[in-house]
Amino acid sequence: MTTNTSVPAGVWFGRRDPDARGYFGAFGGRFVPETLVAPIEALEKEYLRARQDDGFAAELSRLLTHYVGRATPLWDARRLRQHCGGARILLKREDLTHTGAHKINNALGQALLAQRMGKKRIVAETGAGQHGVASATVCALLGLECVVYMGAEDMARQALNVFRMRLLGAEVRCVEAGAKTLKDAINEAMRDWVARPEDTHYLLGSALGPHPYPLMVREFQSVIGREAKAQCLEQIGRLPDAVIACVGGGSNAIGIFDAFIDEPKVRLIGIEAGGEAITPGRHAARFAGGSAGVLQGTRTFVLQDSHGNIELTHSVSAGLDYAAVGPEHAWLHDRGRAEYHHVSDDEALQAFRTLARTEGILPALESSHAIAYVMTVARGLGKDAVLLVNLSGRGDKDVQTVEKRLQEQANVAD
Amino acid sequence: MSRIDAAFRDLRREGRTGLVTYVTAGDPDLERSREILLRLARGGADLIEVGVPFSDPLADGPVIQRATERAIAAGSTLVKVLGMVSDVRPLIDAPIVIFSYANPILRMGLDEFVNRARQAGVDGVLTLDVPPEESEQFRAALSKARIDTIFLLSPTTSAARIRRASALGSGFLYGISRLGVTGVRDDVADSARELAERVRQETGMPLALGFGFSRPEHIRAVAAFADAAVVGSALVSVIAEHGQSPGLLDEVERYVRWLKS
Numbered sequence: 135m136t137t138n139t140s141v142p143a144g145v146w147f148g149r150r151d152p153d154a155r156g157y158f159g160a161f162g163g164r165f166v167p168e169t170l171v172a173p174i175e176a177l178e179k180e181y182l183r184a185r186q187d188d189g190f191a192a193e194l195s196r197l198l199t200h201y202v203g204r205a206t207p208l209w210d211a212r213r214l215r216q217h218c219g220g221a222r223i224l225l226k227r228e229d230l231t232h233t234g235a236h237k238i239n240n241a242l243g244q245a246l247l248a249q250r251m252g253k254k255r256i257v258a259e260t261g262a263g264q265h266g267v268a269s270a271t272v273c274a275l276l277g278l279e280c281v282v283y284m285g286a287e288d289m290a291r292q293a294l295n296v297f298r299m300r301l302l303g304a305e306v307r308c309v310e311a312g313a314k315t316l317k318d319a320i321n322e323a324m325r326d327w328v329a330r331p332e333d334t335h336y337l338l339g340s341a342l343g344p345h346p347y348p349l350m351v352r353e354f355q356s357v358i359g360r361e362a363k364a365q366c367l368e369q370i371g372r373l374p375d376a377v378i379a380c381v382g383g384g385s386n387a388i389g390i391f392d393a394f395i396d397e398p399k400v401r402l403i404g405i406e407a408g409g410e411a412i413t414p415g416r417h418a419a420r421f422a423g424g425s426a427g428v429l430q431g432t433r434t435f436v437l438q439d440s441h442g443n444i445e446l447t448h449s450v451s452a453g454l455d456y457a458a459v460g461p462e463h464a465w466l467h468d469r470g471r472a473e474y475h476h477v478s479d480d481e482a483l484q485a486f487r488t489l490a491r492t493e494g495i496l497p498a499l500e501s502s503h504a505i506a507y508v509m510t511v512a513r514g515l516g517k518d519a520v521l522l523v524n525l526s527g528r529g530d531k532d533v534q535t536v537e538k539r540l541q542e543q544a545n546v547a548d
Numbered sequence: 549m550s551r552i553d554a555a556f557r558d559l560r561r562e563g564r565t566g567l568v569t570y571v572t573a574g575d576p577d578l579e580r581s582r583e584i585l586l587r588l589a590r591g592g593a594d595l596i597e598v599g600v601p602f603s604d605p606l607a608d609g610p611v612i613q614r615a616t617e618r619a620i621a622a623g624s625t626l627v628k629v630l631g632m633v634s635d636v637r638p639l640i641d642a643p644i645v646i647f648s649y650a651n652p653i654l655r656m657g658l659d660e661f662v663n664r665a666r667q668a669g670v671d672g673v674l675t676l677d678v679p680p681e682e683s684e685q686f687r688a689a690l691s692k693a694r695i696d697t698i699f700l701l702s703p704t705t706s707a708a709r710i711r712r713a714s715a716l717g718s719g720f721l722y723g724i725s726r727l728g729v730t731g732v733r734d735d736v737a738d739s740a741r742e743l744a745e746r747v748r749q750e751t752g753m754p755l756a757l758g759f760g761f762s763r764p765e766h767i768r769a770v771a772a773f774a775d776a777a778v779v780g781s782a783l784v785s786v787i788a789e790h791g792q793s794p795g796l797l798d799e800v801e802r803y804v805r806w807l808k809s
Contacts, residue, residue, distance in 0.1 A: 164679070165678060166677055167606070167702075168700035168701060168702045168724065169702040169724060169728075171705070320606075321604055325729045331727065427654060438651065440655070
């Protein structure tokens with residue numbers, strides 16, 4: 135596998151743009167308060183310019199190689215396969231990036247863009263804390279001020295990441311509104327940006343929000359799929375039968391799907407958080423319980439009540455605990471190009487333990503959802519099938535949550 | 549001529565600065581909200597904005613966020629808000645403008661919403677997260693029902709977009725006189741005057757300025773460069789402070805009269 139350093143900008147960017155207004159079919163757009171229109175138009179203009187600039191691509195590529203540690207390995211998980219029986223399972227090891235999740239790919243790209251625009255201050259939201267840590271990291275690297283908004287509930291369950299962000303010099307602001315999770319942190323980050331659009335860039339961490347964010351975040355994450363596709367061809371001489379990734383906002387999934395969208399024989403499978411049950415407030419499976427709506431700048435699938443208020447969500451994984459999904463996923467779903475399933479909290483926890491014991495890898499609870507799905511279908515697909523799974527992050531941040539859940543289960547068993 | 553056009557024509561003819569009041573519908577509950585609207589009119593509000601509560605009001609500051617939470621907890625929904633407007637419409641001369649985020653309207657269905665709004669006697673609709681670029685379907689449906697589509701302008705709005713908003717919108721333009729979310733500030737910012745002057749260069753359409761006003765001297769200061777001043781968060785704070793008191797309605801009316809003094 136060659137490194138990325140010689141890849142020209144045209145190979146990375148601009149291959150599958152939404153329409154001029156930022157729509158993927160009926161989804162996307164730019165539903166924002168008036169004050170944000172000008173800064174978002176400026177961002178779009180600069181992004182479209184930057185992505186045609188070979189110098190920008192070269193600098194991003196240099197950082198991805200020498201700072202992030204790309205390319206990440208593709209690991210043939212033989213003991214997990216033995217455990218499940220059936221399909222061969224290839225894990226794309228985004229957990230091995232610097233900071234431990236795919237989020238750094240996008241954070242670096244956007245921070246370089248912010249620098250080009252002369253912005254000195256970054257605001258970001260975070261759910262599981264991985265995007266917050268990635269933002270804090272790149273801000274430290276590039277000498278930018280960093281403010282991260284995080285729901286109070288998420289701060290409690292991802293305390294380790296809060297500490298990491300502070301060590302990296304970021305200010306973490308606690309959000310007490312709503313369910314105190316990712317959605318509420320995004321509202322607060324947008325409010326911050328509305329107040330200071332001149333000197334601040336909003337470093338949105340997932341493939342959602344107003345155009346150009348869904349496009350930009352996907353293009354910065356598309357390195358995952360590009361590498362994985364080349365590695366697949368190199369290691370097994372063919373494409374996988376299916377590509378599987380967990381979907382919160384959907385950035386790791388769209389990042390790995392991107393290289394395979396034009397390969398009609400490759401199934402694309404997104405896994406949502408089934409939580410405790412598919413009833414209002416107890417899950418975050420937008421394609422199971424949602425409908426089209428507008429939230430946080432984009433038209434997409436949303437969990438909402440009959441009056442158009444956004445429903446509360448639940449997932450054991452903070453990164454999947456979100457009421458909407460990136461608009462490109464809604465479009466892929468709509469045209470039947472990708473399929474979306476959900477797995478429960480308990481299944482994800484079981485997958486976490488299984489991967490730890492069979493492969494010596496602690497996956498993030500988010501990524502554990504994708505592993506859990508694979509564990510349910512691998513046998514049925516047979517031994518000739520090849521499944522490519524995006525292991526989007528590592529599970530160190532989740533160790534305390536898992537320990538607590540296992541204790542609760544043990545207590546119930548007693 | 550729409551009721552909004554007539555209201556601004558009269559203001560200009562009389563040389564007065566209009567007072568636009570905003571309340572979140574259903575705060576503290578729908579019954580008292582209805583009475584509050586009547587008192588706003590009696591106190592002299594020249595135009596009444598009725599805010600539809602939405603779970604994720606990302607353009608609003610803490611005061612209206614809390615009001616929204618109280619209203620939702622008290623059972624306020626878009627259907628009920630329109631019912632309330634329909635109820636008070638015959639008792640109020642001032643134009644009534646619905647202030648909403650896009651999602652409650654889209655959930656009801658745009659055509660259904662416009663139909664109900666027309667029947668309720670709504671004069672204008674301002675959708676906070678639907679800028680002119682996303683407004684085509686909204687405008688088409690609203691104009692068929694002869695309801696004005698009102699757009700926001702902000703200090704970051706370019707001259708070209710001011711022209712677009714005035715060409716595509718009707719009734720009046722709502723200028724956000726500062727950056728940031730809604731909330732009370734102490735003075736009338738220079739940015740308010742700058743925005744008003746930029747708007748005046750592009751269009752003769754009536755202009756209401758808002759975001760942060762709370763005192764009669766603010767309203768008087770606005771007189772020099774706009775047709776009307778909007779008071780929102782400060783009024784919502786009065787409602788919050790007296791929400792559980794029997795004197796609530798009197799306090800609201802007294803506050804509006806003071807603003808006009």
